[in-house]
Amino acid sequence: MHDSICCIPDCKAKPYAPAGTRSVCKDHFLNFLTWRRRRGPQMFHKYAAMTMTERDTIAAEWIKTIRMDEVPAATKSHP
Numbered sequence: 001m002h003d004s005i006c007c008i009p010d011c012k013a014k015p016y017a018p019a020g021t022r023s024v025c026k027d028h029f030l031n032f033l034t035w036r037r038r039r040g041p042q043m044f045h046k047y048a049a050m051t052m053t054e055r056d057t058i059a060a061e062w063i064k065t066i067r068m069d070e071v072p073a074a075t076k077s078h079p
C-alpha cells in the first residue's frame with residue numbers, strides 16, 4: 001500500500017484496503033466486496049486465489065462499473 005488516497009477517480013478518502021496493487025478507501029472497498037459477492041461465490045473464491053497483479057484486472061472491471069451517484073454521500077462535498 002503506497003497510495004495516499006483512494007485510487008477511485010474523484011475520491012479523496014484515505015486508503016483502507018488493497019484492491020489489486022492499488023488502494024481504496026473503506027466505502028469503496030465495501031462496494032468492491034458487494035460487487036464481487038453479486039458476481040457469485042465462484043468469483044469470490046477465484047479472486048481470493050489470485051495474485052495482486054491478477055486482481056488488478058478484476059478491480060479495473062469493477063472501477064468501470066462505479067457511477068458517480070454511487071459514491072458514498074460522506075465522500076461528496078456539499079453543494
Ligand SMILES: [Zn+2]
Binds near residue numbers: 025026028
Ligand atoms: Zn474511495
